[in-house]
Amino acid sequence: MLLENVSCPLCESQDSRLWAEENGFRAVRCSGCDLIFVNPRPQLQSISEANRIGQHRTLDGSLDVVFRRSTRKIRHYRQTLSKLVVDEFKHGRPVKWLDVGAGFGEVLEAILPLLPEGSEAQGIEPMAPKASAAQKRGLPVSTRLLSEVQETYDVVSLINVFSHIPDFRSFLADLKAVLKPGGILIIETGNAGDLQKLSEYPDRLFLPDHLVFAGVEHMRRFLRDGSFEIEEVIMQRRDSISYAAKNAVKRALGNLDAPLVAPYRSPFRTVFFKSRSAGAAP
Numbered sequence: 001m002l003l004e005n006v007s008c009p010l011c012e013s014q015d016s017r018l019w020a021e022e023n024g025f026r027a028v029r030c031s032g033c034d035l036i037f038v039n040p041r042p043q044l045q046s047i048s049e050a051n052r053i054g055q056h057r058t059l060d061g062s063l064d065v066v067f068r069r070s071t072r073k074i075r076h077y078r079q080t081l082s083k084l085v086v087d088e089f090k091h092g093r094p095v096k097w098l099d100v101g102a103g104f105g106e107v108l109e110a111i112l113p114l115l116p117e118g119s120e121a122q123g124i125e126p127m128a129p130k131a132s133a134a135q136k137r138g139l140p141v142s143t144r145l146l147s148e149v150q151e152t153y154d155v156v157s158l159i160n161v162f163s164h165i166p167d168f169r170s171f172l173a174d175l176k177a178v179l180k181p182g183g184i185l186i187i188e189t190g191n192a193g194d195l196q197k198l199s200e201y202p203d204r205l206f207l208p209d210h211l212v213f214a215g216v217e218h219m220r221r222f223l224r225d226g227s228f229e230i231e232e233v234i235m236q237r238r239d240s241i242s243y244a245a246k247n248a249v250k251r252a253l254g255n256l257d258a259p260l261v262a263p264y265r266s267p268f269r270t271v272f273f274k275s276r277s278a279g280a281a282p
C-alpha cells in the first residue's frame with residue numbers, strides 16, 4: 001500500500017512527534033497546534049476506496065469497519081440532538097435536514113420524530129453495505145458523495161464522521177455549500193486531541209479508519225476559519241458506572257479488547273458542536 005507524508009490538516013506545520021502506533025500506522029501530535037493525525041497516511045484514493053467497501057488495508061492484514069446498527073445510539077442521538085434543535089423548530093415550519101456519513105441511518109431514525117410536520121430528512125453514506133441496510137429499513141440514505149449533493153439544507157449533521165476525513169478544511173467548505181445561509185451544522189466527535197496519553201482514550205484508535213483526532217479548541221478553530229459561529233457545545237462522559245461495568249463483564253467473558261475503565265476518571269468526552277453558517281437566518 002502506498003503511503004504519503006502529510007502536513008498538519010489544521011495548521012500545516014510539518015513538525016510532529018509520535019503519539020501512538022496501531023495496526024502498523026503512526027498517529028502523531030502536531031508541534032504547531034497539538035492536533036493528532038495519522039502520518040504517513042494512505043493515499044486519498046485508497047482512503048475513499050476503503051470508505052466505500054468498509055475495509056482498510058493494514059500492515060498485517062485488514063481492518064473491517066462495517067460493524068452493526070445500534071439502537072442504543074438512536075436513543076442517545078435523539079436525546080442530545082433534541083436539546084440542540086428544540087428551539088429552532090418551535091416555529092413549526094418544515095425543515096430540510098441532511099445527515100452526512102449516515103451509517104445505518106441511526107441519526108435519521110433519531111431525528112425524524114423531532115422534525116416539524118412536512119419536513120424532509122436525507123442521509124448520504126459512502127459505505128454501500130451500510131447505505132443499503134438503511135434503505136431496507138425504509139430510510140432515505142444514498143451513496144452520493146457530499147460533492148455530488150445539489151440541494152441546500154437548513155440543518156446538516158456530521159455525527160461520528162470527523163475523524164475519518166483526511167482534509168477537514170476542504171470538507172467543511174463542501175458542508176457550507178450544502179447549507180442555506182444561516183443554516184445549522186451539528187458536528188459530533190471525541191476530544192482525543194485534548195488527551196495527554198493514549199491510555200486516556202477509552203477504546204482502540206482504529207487506525208487508519210480514523211485519521212484525525214481533534215480537541216475542543218481544534219474544532220473551534222476549524223469552524224471559525226470556515227466562517228461558522230459556534231452557538232453551543234455539549235460534552236458528555238463515556239466513563240459512566242454502567243459503561244465501566246459493561247466493559248468489566250466483557251473482559252470477564254474473555255473479550256480483552258474491552259477497555260478497562262475506572263468510572264468518572266477519564267478526561268475523554270464525546271463533544272457535540274452546534275454552529276451556524278455565516279449569513280442571514282433562513
Ligand SMILES: [Zn+2]
Nearest residue numbers: 008011030033
Ligand atoms: Zn497543527
